[in-house]
Amino acid sequence: MIKRFSIRIKLIAAFIIIGVFPMLLATYIGVEIASGRLEKGIEERINYAGKSAVYLIAKKKTELEGVARSFSGDPRLRKVIQGGVNIKFLWFDTPLQVYLFNHENHMIFTSTGEKFTRPKNPAEGMTLLRTQSGSEPWPLLVFLLPVSDQGRPIGTIMTGYPLGNEFLNDLKSVTGVESMLFKQDPSGGYFSIDTKGRLDLPDEILKSVATHGRQAFTKSSRIRLEEKEEEYHALLTPLPDADGRVSYILFNGISSSETLSRKLASTRFYYILIFIGVLLSVIAGSALGTGISWPILRLSSGVKAISAGDYNQKIQVRSRDEIGELAGSFNLMTDRLKATIAKLVENQNYTENMLRSLLNGVMTIDPDSMIIRINRSTENILNLPAERMVGKKISAVFDQDPSILAWIQEGLERRQVKEGMETILHRRDGAIIPIELSLSPLEDPVRPAGSKTGLVVLIRDLTEIQxxxxxxxxxxxxxxxxxxxxxxxxxxxxxxxxxxxxxxxxxxxxxxxxxxxxxxxxxxxxxxxxxxxxxxxxxxxxRPRPPQFKPQNINELIRGTIQMTALQIEKNKICIHENLKSDLPLIMADEHQIHQVFLNLILNALQATDQGDSLEITTRHLKELNQIEIIFADTGIGIPEDNLNKVFNPFFTTKEQGTGLGLSVVSKIIENHHGKIFLASDAGRGTRFNIHLPVAEKFDSADQEDAVRTGSAK
Ligand SMILES: Nc1ncnc2c1ncn2[C@@H]1O[C@H](COP(=O)(O)OP(=O)(O)OP(=O)(O)O)[C@@H](O)[C@H]1O
Ligand SMILES: [Mg+2]
Structure with a gap:
């Protein structure tokens, strides 16, 4: 699943990307420049230390020469050299070391207690001696000055300055750079005199320093000390001795750990700057993000509330930017929506009230025979709650009335108006009520022309009218x-x-x-x-004679009547369908009178039909009512609507030879049998009579046997 980021988060991220990255870049460049500068500064300082060392040595050399020369003019010193004055009274006012040699080059005086053999070269001048001062082999910078008396050499004065700890500390105090002295060992390598470490140098640098006696700058002088190994930026100054051999190297350098810490110190500023920058970006991004996302959140919650049906939403956004404008349009839209919905609700209520007030049942059906809507009168007429009809197929509601189903189906298919069809409705509760149905296609302007339409079914309860x-x-x-x-x-x-x-x-x-x-x-x-x-x-x-009630098998009575009229049926070439339900309960009836009823109805049907027409006789048990229903349905000429009310009247006939007493006798007999007769007819299409007779509830077994015997005898 893709994770959703809020606008606020996106804005903060944008701020960081836009604000912080350039800052990081600038900082990086700044750090680079700063570290370049730092390196340059370090180099300068090291060079300065090298120069200082050279200067210090030169100064010491001048001092050594000056002191030696000043002593050479002292007559007492001459006497000492010539052996005339006791050496114990000799005193030199100088911090430098002083040594005296006689003309045989034997040391006759030493201010330090150290003894030397007078170096042969040079005869006069500056040189560097390898000495052993204490435990450290510090080099000794000396000036040799031969002393002569009237042209005859009597000895030599030597002034000396050890390039030892004192010298190195002086140097360090002036330059602030670490100074070390390295002495050549017999293998040709160099080791530090005081720190007990070895100088590990690339060959060409060593060559340049040791062979040519040049100063050399190196960024990677490695010193292997006893405890650790350190990298240095350093200037190496060769110190050649009396033979011109570079036995000592003066090392002025700054260790890389110090360089690094200096670098860190100088870049720390930039890092603090970045941190502050990021912090400011996040705060600014967050503030701006909130500023932008808040009205959007308000809009979003407003839209949600409206979709949940709360049309009183007003979005309070004061900003005058596009979002403010959007909020204004949104509020306007909400007002209009509210007004439209109020209008719609009003219209709907009006329609609902109208439908509710209608005494006739109204039912709308979709093209797939599904019931969409009904009004309260439909519920009353069908005696079914809306939930058992709405959303159900019509077949589930009119399952007892195939003719009604057929009409509605035909109406759906042909999309035509059908008005005033009277029929009998078998309700679920068992009641049978006369109704009038009217069908008309459901007008739907939105539907494309030619597509299937639904149907409006009007149901009129004819009970009272009947x-x-x-x-x-x-x-x-x-x-x-x-x-x-x-x-x-x-x-x-x-x-x-x-x-x-x-x-x-x-x-x-x-x-x-x-x-x-x-x-x-x-x-x-x-x-x-x-x-x-x-x-x-x-x-x-x-004044009909009272019926002689006996249990009767209705199917047998019907078959008997059909047999009686068989000749005429054959003559008229009419097709008779016997749709008689077996195992019907018996009814209490007068055999002769019921026979007369059936005879009248069959004769009427025969007189109303033509060759090829049919008469269907159906019997069934209406369990809920505990009645037997007998239906005579022919496909004859039918009864014109104007005559429907008159056919049961005595002497009403449309036939030349008819008395018009047939149906009046039929209705009288049915009435005397506590039954009912219903007529439905379509002029030109056929006529249907439904007769309902109560089932015999109690009669003694003798009656039943009698009935069975009567039925089977026929
Ligand atoms: N099945 C039917 N089809 C068409 N019309 C019918 C049918 N049954 C009855 N009628 C009409 O009802 C009228 C009255 O019928 P009824 O049986 O009372 O008298 P009749 O048949 O005319 O005369 P009678 O029965 O005395 O010979 C008939 O004349 C006829 O117009
Ligand atoms: Mg008749």
Whole structure:
């Protein structure tokens, strides 16, 4: 995972990169220059020490010569040399060493107690002697001055100055540089007289100093001391002796550890400078970073709060830079967003209230038959809570009503408006209610043209309307009774008139010939039969005989009726589908009356269908209601909407030979059986009757056996 760095950290880092790196570079250059200078200074100091040594030696030489010369003029000294004065009384006022030799070169006086053989060369002049002063082999700088008396040599005066510790300390006190003396050993190397170390020099330098007697500067004179090894910047000054051999080397140098510590001391300043610089950069970067990142953090937290739904956010940024401007725009945007959302909420509430106030159920469905939204009336009509519908497929809600599902599916596919489809809804709680459905495609301007749209389904509960209709129907029936009486009177008066006429003729003409007599008798009998039929039907409707309830197998009754009408079915070339559920519970019914119901419905269907049409008869058990449902659905001519209310009225017929009593008798019988009949029809497409009859709850086993016997006998 990539680690996120805050703007503040980035700014501090930028500051360090921009501010500290150049500073480091400058410091590096500064340190380099400073150490260059330091090295140069060291070199100068060493050179100065070399020159001082040469100067000191030269000064000592002058002193040595001066003292020797001043003594040579002293007559007492001559006498001493010639042996005339006791040596014990000799006194020299000089810090230098004084030695006297007689003409045979024997030492006759020494101020130090050390004895020498007079060096042969030079006869007169300066030279360096290798002596052993105490334990240290310090070189002795001497001036030899032969003394003569009237042209005859009587001896030699020698003044001496040891180039020992005192000399070296004097030198150091003047130059501040370490001074050491190295003496040549028999192997040709040089060892320090006092520090017991060896001088380790590159060959060419040694050659230059020892062979040519030149001063040489070296940056890497290594001295192997007994305890440690040290590197030196040094100036080597050769000190040749009487033979011209460089037996001693004067060494003036500064050790590299001292050089380093000096370097460190001088660069420490720069390091402190860097530290302060870095510190200032971090503080400045941090302050600037905070200054820049704070308003951004405010903006960010404001955006977060808005995304969490808090539109009252105001970002307080006082800076007048781009971030300040951004904060201003942000606040403006928040205000507008707030206003827009308030408007949206208002609109939504309005829509919600409107939907809630609607008495009709409203259901919106997406192109995949998924229920998107419903209103409260839908919940009431279907008696299902919203959560059991919203987000579910319509098939899960209307699973008991395949016809409703088919309609909705067709509406989705064809994207067409369908209005006022009356049907029966089987609710989950078992209730069966009449409803009216209207479908219309869901308008969605955002959707690209031609793409699939959803559907708005309006559901109207027709229970009350149906009850009202039923009431009106009853009223109509009463009113119809008047008409009926007139109809009956008319129906009866006609045959009666005919019968009266025939009887009158028979009475008047008792000699009527048999053919005429037979004819009149036939007319009378026919008309009496017709009268009888009319009266029977009428009585069935007006004062039906009470049903003789017995347990009945409904499927058997249906099959019996179909068998009775088989001839006519065959003649009309109608297809009958028997969709009869087996193992149905028995019902309590009057066999004859129920048979009459089925017969009427089948005959009506046969009269309404044409060759090739079909009639489907379905039976099923509605467990929740404990009822049997019988459905007669044909694909015939259907019933025009205007007639739907009238078909159950007595004497309403659209047929020439019909009495219009069939359906009124059917509804009466069903009513007497505590059942219900529902009609749904689409003019031109077909008609469906749903009959619900209660299941026989308690009857004795004798009845059941009887019913089974009756059912199987048919
Ligand atoms: N299955 C059906 N298809 C189309 N229309 C029907 C159907 N059943 C009934 N009807 C209509 O309802 C009217 C009334 O029917 P009903 O059975 O009461 O009388 P009818 O059939 O006309 O006469 P009857 O039954 O006395 O011979 C019919 O005339 C017909 O217009
Ligand atoms: Mg009929």
């Amino acid at each position: 009850a009202l209709k039923e009431h009106i129907r009853r009223q109509d029936r009463l009113a119809a009774l008047g008409e009926l009486s007139a109809g009956i009177a008319h129906e009866i008066r006609n045959p009666l008139g005919i019968i009266k006429g025939a009887a009158g003729i028979l009475k008047k003409d008792s000699s009527s010939q048999p053919p005429r007599f037979d004819e009149l008798c036939s007319v009378i009998l026919e008309e009496v039969d017709r009268l009888n039929d009319v009266i029977n039907d009428f009585l069935e409707f007006a």
